[in-house]
Every structure is written in structure tokens, then in C-alpha cells.
Amino acid sequence: MKSSLETIAARVGTEPDLESRALSPSIQMATTYARDESGNHSAGFVYSRLDNPTRQKLELALAELEGGAKALAFSSGMAAVNAIFQSLKPGDRILLPHDIYYGVRSLATDHFGSWGLIVDTVNMADLGQVKQALKVPTQLVWIETPSNPQLSITDIQAISDEARKVGASVVVDNTWSTPLITRPFEFGAHVVMHSITKYFGGHSDVLGGALIFAEEDAWCAKVQAIQQKAGAVLDPFSCWLTMRGIRSMAVRLERQCQSALILAEFLAGHSAIEHVHYPGLLSDPGHEIASRQMNMFGGMLSIRIKGTAEQAKRLANNLHYFANATSLGGTESLIEHRASIEGPDSKTPDNLLRISVGLESVEDLMKDLKNGLKKI
Ligand SMILES: Cc1ncc(COP(=O)(O)O)c(C=O)c1O
Incomplete structure (x- = not known):
């Protein structure tokens, strides 16, 4: 079988x-x-x-x-x-x-x-x-x-x-x-x-x-x-x-992908966000290829805030459920200012934060981001 x-x-x-x-x-x-x-x-x-x-x-x-x-x-x-x-x-x-x-x-x-x-x-x-x-x-x-x-x-x-x-x-x-x-x-x-x-x-x-x-x-x-x-x-x-x-990877991933899509759509409509990088969004330049090549759109997304590197770092530091830490793919949600960790040769925009979506309730994660974005 x-x-x-x-x-x-x-x-x-x-x-x-x-x-x-x-x-x-x-x-x-x-x-x-x-x-x-x-x-x-x-x-x-x-x-x-x-x-x-x-x-x-x-x-x-x-x-x-x-x-x-x-x-x-x-x-x-x-x-x-x-x-x-x-x-x-x-x-x-x-x-x-x-x-x-x-x-x-x-x-x-x-x-x-x-x-x-x-x-x-x-x-x-x-x-x-x-x-x-x-x-x-x-x-x-x-x-x-x-x-x-x-x-x-x-x-x-x-x-x-x-x-x-x-x-x-x-x-x-x-x-x-x-x-x-x-x-x-x-x-x-x-x-x-x-x-x-x-x-x-x-x-x-x-x-x-x-x-x-x-x-x-x-x-x-x-x-x-x-x-x-x-x-x-x-x-x-x-x-x-x-x-x-x-x-447990299949159930973890399914949940992480579902939550990532919900968060990406929420963030794409938020006035403090300049751009959301997530292939599950219809507007994403990679969406058509991703739809052919991926069974789901993944548990990772990146956001570019309307603001400076300092404001982006402040957001990463001020969240309750997202730990400000490197790495990805764990049960806990993480957020990180990538240009800082990548150093002076970084090709990453200064206002970009990378998010690894964990297994927490997506409502809690959304509330956390909403509150954090009010304060940047
Ligand atoms: C896409 C990708 N490839 C390779 C690596 C390196 O893996 P490791 O940290 O296990 O050495 C990472 C780590 O973040 C990664 O994100």
C-alpha cells in the first residue's frame, strides 16, 4: 500500500x-x-x-x-x-x-x-x-x-x-x-x-x-x-x-501555514505596513509559480513597515507572543530585524522584519501585532 x-x-x-x-x-x-x-x-x-x-x-x-x-x-x-x-x-x-x-x-x-x-x-x-x-x-x-x-x-x-x-x-x-x-x-x-x-x-x-x-x-x-x-x-x-x-511535522506545518496566511492578509491591509512578502497573497509576484510548486504557502512571512530601522526594531522588541530572536520553524513565534543580524553586507531592506509563525492562537498573534504596530 x-x-x-x-x-x-x-x-x-x-x-x-x-x-x-x-x-x-x-x-x-x-x-x-x-x-x-x-x-x-x-x-x-x-x-x-x-x-x-x-x-x-x-x-x-x-x-x-x-x-x-x-x-x-x-x-x-x-x-x-x-x-x-x-x-x-x-x-x-x-x-x-x-x-x-x-x-x-x-x-x-x-x-x-x-x-x-x-x-x-x-x-x-x-x-x-x-x-x-x-x-x-x-x-x-x-x-x-x-x-x-x-x-x-x-x-x-x-x-x-x-x-x-x-x-x-x-x-x-x-x-x-x-x-x-x-x-x-x-x-x-x-x-x-x-x-x-x-x-x-x-x-x-x-x-x-x-x-x-x-x-x-x-x-x-x-x-x-x-x-x-x-x-x-x-x-x-x-x-x-x-x-x-x-x-508531528505535518500537523504543525498545516497550522503554521494557515496562521501565516491569515496574518499576511491582515498585515497587507494595515496602514502601518508598506509591504508584506508572502507567496500566499494573490498580489505576491511569486504567487502563480508558488501555486503550482507548493502545496501550502509556508509558515514564514516578512513585513516592511512604513518607518525606519529603529521603528522596526522597536516593534520586534515590543511584542508579547513573538520572541525577538533568530531562526524559524519552531512551535513558538519569532520576529527579527534581519538587516541587523546579517551585518554590513546585508542586502535586506532596513525596514524589514521576518516572522516565523508558531502554534499559538492566530487571534492572539494578530492582537499582539495590532497593539505593537500602534506604538511604533
Ligand atoms: C534557508 C536556510 N538555509 C540554511 C540555513 C542554515 O542552517 P543551520 O542554521 O542549521 O546551519 C538556514 C538557517 O537559518 C536557512 O534559513
Whole structure:
């Protein structure tokens, strides 16, 4: 029987344990595994940096959820990104979206220049610009949709088609959507990347990352070798926390997406708001592509207030239910002035606040924003 994604997610790690029949997986902390009488590691495990039973369970679940052939779990989202960049050769060119999560842009430009990677950025919402950029030999096209923090929507299929024509590989950072909302492999991606820290973990208490490969090919083997040799692997307890988080991800996300849409519509009609970035709004420039590519419109939105950076920061500080904090995807709502955390190279408008919608009552969240906006 073919299971729906919600069912797969709800059952992650709940196969009865072979010895105890426990319905929650055990956490295997051992770093080393004994050889049998013939001197072999007959259970397939040697040393925990290479592989670990708890990590293996999570990696199998991630591959199944994303519809890929092989998943690798890392100690953070950035460790996963780093492994992809390290799999490239000096002289290779990467094309990044111009409004990508600043951490990925800064890792690529500040640290992989000396590795010899050529890093260029382009507005990926503009197919013409991407075609033009791909006239220069390119090995990797990086897509992030919705983008962080301006929620720009990239047409994965269209960009993958162009990349494949010139022999470039496509990685999609699917952190903000999760496989329950967007299915990048169905639109031509080679690799899907996740910060597990966000919706998979779901409770702001686990730091992790993942790469899922469409094929178990030579590139996948190379990245796995980097994971195993360099050792930025996800620890067993974090793997267990992630599996526990995944089991409630579908209901969390459904609620977060519903509340985000209600808040986006409310804020779009508010006199103190200059602009709301949310692909669920009919007026959003990415709405048409998002409607084709996403099952829901996500639990993240950004607002630009009519006012200064100082007023935006004051709003973020004066809310009752929204914690003024970085990160996203947890049960608690968060708000943050992104230009401040991104620093002097930030491309984010000064009056922009990013919101991660949690599981609180949407009426409470709306009242909180209404009160806060009166005081800016
Ligand atoms: C879209 C996106 N990609 C990657 C990352 C990095 O993930 P991590 O913080 O788990 O290293 C983040 C973190 O905010 C993110 O939002």
C-alpha cells in the first residue's frame, strides 16, 4: 500500500524495536562496534563517524520523505552546504540567488574564494537573467525558494531545465518548505538541502542539516566521503530528536501555514505596513509559480513597515507572543530585524522584519501585532 507523506512522517522511527518491541527508536551512543569471530563487522557498523544505527534510521526516513535515493545527516544546515561546496573543484562556478540566506552567500564568497570557486549571484525569479548567467560555464546552480528573508519564489522546473541544458547540477535548499510543501526532485533538482534545525526538529532544540540525493551517484559518494572523513555528522540524540519532530511535522506545518496566511492578509491591509512578502497573497509576484510548486504557502512571512530601522526594531522588541530572536520553524513565534543580524553586507531592506509563525492562537498573534504596530 502506498502511504501518503503525512503517514510516512507520522510513523518515522515507530517500527517496533526488534529486541524490546519499543515504539520509539533507541538512541545508539556507541562510537565503536565489535568484529565477529570471523573478524568482520557483520552488522555493518564500524565507527560512529562513518555510520550509526540512529543516524541511519533518520537518513532512511529523510530519503523516503523527500523521494530521493540517499540522505546524509550533518551537524548543521551549514555543514551540509559546506560539504557540497567542498565537493567542487577549484575553478568551478556556482550561481546563487541574489537574495539567498546570507550565511550560504557569505560561506561561498568569504571562504570558498580561496578554494578557487567562482561565485556569482543572479535574480532567480528572472529566467532571462538566469539564461544570460548560464552562458558562462557553470557547475552548480543553487536554488532557495521561498528565499530568506524576502520570500522570492524561484521556478524550480524552469531553472533546472536551463541548468541541465548546460550540464550544471541543481541543489534546492528546501528548508522553508519541507518535503510536505515542495517536491524539488519532481521539478528536476539533483540534490535537496535542509536545515533540520527548522521545521524537521520543529521545537528550536536541535541543530542539524541534511542532503538528499536524487541518485546514489558518484557525486553522492564523494559528498558522503566528505561527511564521513570530515565528521560533521549529526549526533545520535539529535537524530532521535529530529525523528520525534518529524512525527508531528505535518500537523504543525498545516497550522503554521494557515496562521501565516491569515496574518499576511491582515498585515497587507494595515496602514502601518508598506509591504508584506508572502507567496500566499494573490498580489505576491511569486504567487502563480508558488501555486503550482507548493502545496501550502509556508509558515514564514516578512513585513516592511512604513518607518525606519529603529521603528522596526522597536516593534520586534515590543511584542508579547513573538520572541525577538533568530531562526524559524519552531512551535513558538519569532520576529527579527534581519538587516541587523546579517551585518554590513546585508542586502535586506532596513525596514524589514521576518516572522516565523508558531502554534499559538492566530487571534492572539494578530492582537499582539495590532497593539505593537500602534506604538511604533
Ligand atoms: C534557508 C536556510 N538555509 C540554511 C540555513 C542554515 O542552517 P543551520 O542554521 O542549521 O546551519 C538556514 C538557517 O537559518 C536557512 O534559513
